[in-house]
Amino acid sequence: MSDLPPPADTPAPPPRHAPEPPDGRSPAAAAGEFRPRRRLRRRPRSRPRFQGLSFNRLIPNLLTLLALCAGLTAIRxxxxxxxEHAAALIVFAAAIDGVDGRLARLLKGTSRFGAEFDSLADFLDFGVAPALVMYLWSLEPSHGLGFAPCLLFAVCSSLRLARFNAAIEAAPGSEPPKPAYAYNFFTGVPAPAAAAxxxxxxxxxxxxxGWGWYGLANAFRHPxxxxxxxxxTGALMVSTLPTWSFKNFKVPAQYILPLLLGTGAYAxxxxxxxxxxxxxxGLIYAGMLPFSARSFARLRREAEGLLDLPAPPERKAAGPTG
Known part of the structure; x- marks a missing residue:
């Protein structure tokens, strides 16, 4: 049985050592057998990490820098x-100053550097720039005598900012805590409002x-x-006059509509x-100062009245009845 020849339709087994094809290909390639390529796995590229602050936390400092540039350009x-351009730039710097601090608290970008930078910018924008503008505009013919009020205004501005920074940097417990109503008031007139x-x-x-009232215009320009x-204004900055801060200012319901109408009319x-x-x-803010002091005095009287109230009598514990 083993000596029988294989059937005619059965293919002959391939030789053990097949001859190489004439074109130089390997026998496996010539026979159509291709090995799958091995895929190379790419290693993920590690992104470099830089230490520093995010751009969002730099926005308040950038705004402060913009206000500083506005004050310097106003001097120029x-x-x-x-x-007109000098006055407009000082107003622009005041508008930025009212935004950068709140934006820093909103973005959680407050820092010691930002506070110091803001104070230096405020001194130039609202202490040096307004004084120099008023000197060149009206007081320059008076020479040294006319420069004295400008110098006094700039000095009062620096003292007001230094007092504000000292209050911020005071260690907890070094000063008696302020009552709750006092947090809605500044001590003295703030520097931007004083500049206005x-x-x-x-x-x-x-x-x-612009209206053609040249006589009245010259009267306002009198040294x-x-x-x-x-x-x-300099005396108001260094005074202890309580002024509204408008941070947590609550408007009574009956005054909301008149306030909206007044704001639209002013715009x-x-x-x-x-x-x-x-x-x-400027006139409206100056006229609000007496009302601010009266509001502070009223709140202080109410707080002191609550402290002077007698304590309620203590209830005796009910004992067993005999």
């Missing part, structure tokens, strides 16, 4: 006697010049009037007559 415009009040003669004179405004006036609106804003 004042040297060139371009009063100090620039009131310039705002009013520009508005009167004596400008000097009185600068000295009074319309700001677009139509910007210098008159800015002058009116």
């Amino acid at each position: 415009f004042a040297l060139e006697h371009r009063w 009040v100090a620039l009131f003669p310039l705002f009013a004179s520009l508005a009167c010049t 004596a009037f400008v000097a009185i405004v600068l000295v009074a 319309a006036l700001l677009v139509a007559e910007p210098w008159a609106a800015l002058a009116a804003g």
